[in-house]
Amino acid sequence: MKKFxxxxxxxxxxxxxxxxxxxxxxxxxxxxxxxxxxAAIVTEAGSGDLKLIFWNGLTGSDGVTLDGIIENYTKKNxxxxxxxxxxxxxxxxDKLLTSLVSGNPPDLFLLHEFEIPxxxxxxxxxxxxxxxxxxxxxxKKDFEPAYLKALEYEGxxxxxxxxxxxxxxxxxxxxxxxxxxxxxxVPKNEAEFIALAQKLTLDASGKNATxxxxxxxxxxxxxTHTSWLKPQFLTILWQNGGDWTDGKGNATLNxxxxxxxxxxxxxxxxxxxxxxxxxxxxxxxxxxxxxVAIIPEGCWMFNFLEDNKMDYSVWEYPRxxxxxxxVWTSGHVFYMxxxxxxxxxxxxxDLINYMFNNTKEWATAGMPPASLSVRNSLDPAEVPxxxxxxxxxxxxxxxxxxxxxxxEIIDKGYMPELDACLNxxxxxxxxxxxxxxxxxxxxxxxx
Numbered sequence: 492m493k494k495f496x497x498x499x500x501x502x503x504x505x506x507x508x509x510x511x512x513x514x515x516x517x518x519x520x521x522x523x524x525x526x527x528x529x530a531a532i533v534t535e536a537g538s539g540d541l542k543l544i545f546w547n548g549l550t551g552s553d554g555v556t557l558d559g560i561i562e563n564y565t566k567k568n569x570x571x572x573x574x575x576x577x578x579x580x581x582x583x584x585d586k587l588l589t590s591l592v593s594g595n596p597p598d599l600f601l602l603h604e605f606e607i608p609x610x611x612x613x614x615x616x617x618x619x620x621x622x623x624x625x626x627x628x629x630x631k632k633d634f635e636p637a638y639l640k641a642l643e644y645e646g647x648x649x650x651x652x653x654x655x656x657x658x659x660x661x662x663x664x665x666x667x668x669x670x671x672x673x674x675x676x677v678p679k680n681e682a683e684f685i686a687l688a689q690k691l692t693l694d695a696s697g698k699n700a701t702x703x704x705x706x707x708x709x710x711x712x713x714x715t716h717t718s719w720l721k722p723q724f725l726t727i728l729w730q731n732g733g734d735w736t737d738g739k740g741n742a743t744l745n746x747x748x749x750x751x752x753x754x755x756x757x758x759x760x761x762x763x764x765x766x767x768x769x770x771x772x773x774x775x776x777x778x779x780x781x782x783v784a785i786i787p788e789g790c791w792m793f794n795f796l797e798d799n800k801m802d803y804s805v806w807e808y809p810r811x812x813x814x815x816x817x818v819w820t821s822g823h824v825f826y827m828x829x830x831x832x833x834x835x836x837x838x839x840x841d842l843i844n845y846m847f848n849n850t851k852e853w854a855t856a857g858m859p860p861a862s863l864s865v866r867n868s869l870d871p872a873e874v875p876x877x878x879x880x881x882x883x884x885x886x887x888x889x890x891x892x893x894x895x896x897x898x899e900i901i902d903k904g905y906m907p908e909l910d911a912c913l914n915x916x917x918x919x920x921x922x923x924x925x926x927x928x929x930x931x932x933x934x935x936x937x938x
Contacts, residue, residue, distance in 0.1 A: 533575065533576050535573070537568070539571040540570065543571060543838055547600060549823075550578065553794065553857070557856070560849050560852055563849070591615040592615070601824065604638070604642060605821065608644055608895050616827075617649075618648060629844075633862050635888075650824035650825060652822050653822070653846065654853060654861050655821075656789060656822065657880060658722040659787070660677075666691060679810060681755060684811060685758075691715075707764035716787070718788055723756065723819075726819045727811050727812050731812035731814055733752065744923050744930060745927040750923060769913050769914060774788070794856055807883035816886075820890060822890075854874045904933055908922040908923065909922065
């Protein structure tokens with residue numbers, strides 16, 4: 492009951508704030524709000540009388556691929572139409588929470604596997620056990636055991652997996668060849684990665700970061716980029732044998748493993764001068780403009796690479812940490828609200844089954860399908876990221892730990908501190924000590 496009241500109060504506060512803000516806007520202001528980054532991107536598929544509403548955070552080209560699968564579904568099921576509403580993940584969770592608590596949720600929506608405890612603990616998710624054999628058509632043997640375990644919560648089974656996406660590396664072949672370096676030679680450790688990035692970092696005079704007279708204040712080509720810090724930091728942290736919590740109610744962000752992991756990223760910027768300060772730096776466009784040689788990035792970059800006709804190679808994430816192989820992975824997972832029933836429930840389940848059965852097409856957005864049989868059937872010439880990353884995830888992929896307050900832990904706990912550190916506002920120790928204190932205060936609430 493305490494958990495439910497906490498979530499309800501927070502959702503109502505968000506909801507009332509949104510209503511108040513809407514009430515203060517004139518007609519012109521409303522137009523401006525619908526155009527901002529918080530507004531949903533809406534697409535419609537089909538014209539059937541039975542209308543489903545599907546929410547997700549796939550605002551990039553991967554979302555366009557999923558729209559195509561839905562369009563194909565409505566062509567075969569003419570009695571159904573689907574309204575797809577996409578919004579940035581940063582605002583998506585608050586809006587979804589408000590809709591679930593206020594009793595006006597979408598008919599189906601996407602979350603990630605590590606968010607299950609946060610939502611399932613409130614009783615707002617529909618158990619999806621009946622999608623799987625012996626009741627439903629999907630065979631659980633077609634998934635990694637770790638994935639299935641991530642979908643369990645207090646005796647329930649929540650969600651139907653779409654993919655197993657995650658982290659790896661893309662390299663600019665043009666810049667490697669210009670430096671006389673084979674782009675398929677993956678560094679085996681931290682020292683090799685740094686040495687490679689140094690050779691690929693150039694100042695305005697053409698000197699690389701290993702040469703005398705290199706001007707670190709006038710870099711025109713970066714060896715690498717720190718990219719999205721959550722998967723980047725967690726991957727290295729896990730490789731060093733650490734984590735953000737011990738799973739027993741204790742934050743562990745000020746450990747030696749955490750400090751060495753963040754120090755590596757800090758040193759790329761401030762010691763070796765092979766990566767830019769992240770604030771205001773557009774890694775994707777800089778990569779496309781031949782200004783970055785090595786970009787750690789998620790598989791969702793694939794359409795961007797293809798659309799820009801990039802000459803690139805794909806690596807599994809290299810072994811930076813000193814203890815074990817690991818790489819951050821997650822999963823886009825289909826969910827339905829607990830109160831869904833009748834013909835809408837039947838239609839939503841049918842659409843989810845259709846999308847699950849068409850994940851080979853979803854792989855064209857770079858996403859390794861959750862289904863192992865589909866993942867193993869992919870052609871590396873057609874979807875190199877989905878194949879290379881997918882093999883890495885099967886062997887060394889790791890899911891984040893879930894928690895009933897996981898989005899708060901990430902967005903208000905440790906991510907702001909990591910950003911502050913790499914943007915030169917805090918030392919490594921200051922950032923991690925502050926992150927640890929904040930995360931511990933969240934864990935201590937007990938829920």
